[in-house]
Amino acid sequence: MSGKAQETGDFFKRVQQAQGVRLQEKLYLHLDKNSYVAGEMIWFKIYCTVGLENLLSNGSKVAYVELIGADQRRAKLIKIPLYNGLGVGDIALPDTLTEGSYRLRAYTNWMRNDEAIYFFDRTLAIGNGRSDQVFTQTTWQPNEQGGRYQLELRAFAQVPIVNTDVNVTFTQPSIVVNKSGRTSFQFFTSDEPGTYRIIVEGLDMYGNLFRQQKDITVKR
Numbered sequence: 670m671s672g673k674a675q676e677t678g679d680f681f682k683r684v685q686q687a688q689g690v691r692l693q694e695k696l697y698l699h700l701d702k703n704s705y706v707a708g709e710m711i712w713f714k715i716y717c718t719v720g721l722e723n724l725l726s727n728g729s730k731v732a733y734v735e736l737i738g739a740d741q742r743r744a745k746l747i748k749i750p751l752y753n754g755l756g757v758g759d760i761a762l763p764d765t766l767t768e769g770s771y772r773l774r775a776y777t778n779w780m781r782n783d784e785a786i787y788f789f790d791r792t793l794a795i796g797n798g799r800s801d802q803v804f805t806q807t808t809w810q811p812n813e814q815g816g817r818y819q820l821e822l823r824a825f826a827q828v829p830i831v832n833t834d835v836n837v838t839f840t841q842p843s844i845v846v847n848k849s850g851r852t853s854f855q856f857f858t859s860d861e862p863g864t865y866r867i868i869v870e871g872l873d874m875y876g877n878l879f880r881q882q883k884d885i886t887v888k889r
Contacts, residue, residue: 694719694726696775696789698734707797708764711736715749715756717777725754729777732756737772744771751777768797862888 694717701712713734719726729751736745744766749758775789808819822830846852868882 692719692728693783693787694729694777694780695723695787696732696777696780698773698775698789698791700773700791704794704796705762707762707766707768707795709762711760711762711773711793713758713760715751715758715775717751717754717756719754726751727753729779732775732777734758734760735772735774736760737774738767739769739771762795764797766795766797768795771795862886 697716697718699714699716705711715732715734717726717729717732718724719728732749732751734745734747734749735743738744745760747758747760749756771793773789773791773793776785776787780787808821822833863886865885865887866882867885
């Protein structure tokens with residue numbers, strides 16, 4: 670048993686002995702929408718509660734979130750830190766994901782001591798509108814500014830795809846704001862003019878998930 674799991678178990682045991690009741694954690698995931706398409710992101714906020722009053726739990730520090738396919742095989746497993754019973758996270762859906770019904774299941778290590786009926790378990794419809802059979806290959810080329818990604822698109826028959834518009838998304842999850850609510854980061858635009866979109870997501874001071882976006886136009 671890990672140190673965190675032992676610490677969580679000791680916490681619940683002390684509370685249970687003091688109150689004379691068995692504490693039961695429950696998880697709820699608030700999703701950004703009800704259905705998804707392969708290649709999208711599943712954004713969610715986790716609420717970890719305890720007891721009949723559904724108070725936010727300070728026991729478990731980690732939640733486990735699984736994406737399970739129709740064949741009952743686990744397609745994804747991620748760990749989400751919990752702070753005072755709250756957490757946020759995302760799951761990237763590969764664009765090669767088979768279309769169908771998937772289960773999104775979440776639990777804590779403490780919850781595994783009881784029946785799975787207390788796990789968060791929800792069925793999601795995930796579509797795959799890819800009829801183009803596009804395959805991609807990405808390479809990294811260092812340069813004086815740091816580096817440059819090169820993306821190659823080919824059809825199923827390995828024929829190059831030319832003269833088409835492509836949207837590219839970058840994720841940088843490690844940005845932290847200071848006590849004044851400010852932060853900074855840098856990114857490099859391409860050599861060609863165009864419009865770039867910056868999306869900022871996180872938790873506000875009340876634990877609510879927020880999302881803001883801003884478009885930046887780069888001219889020649």
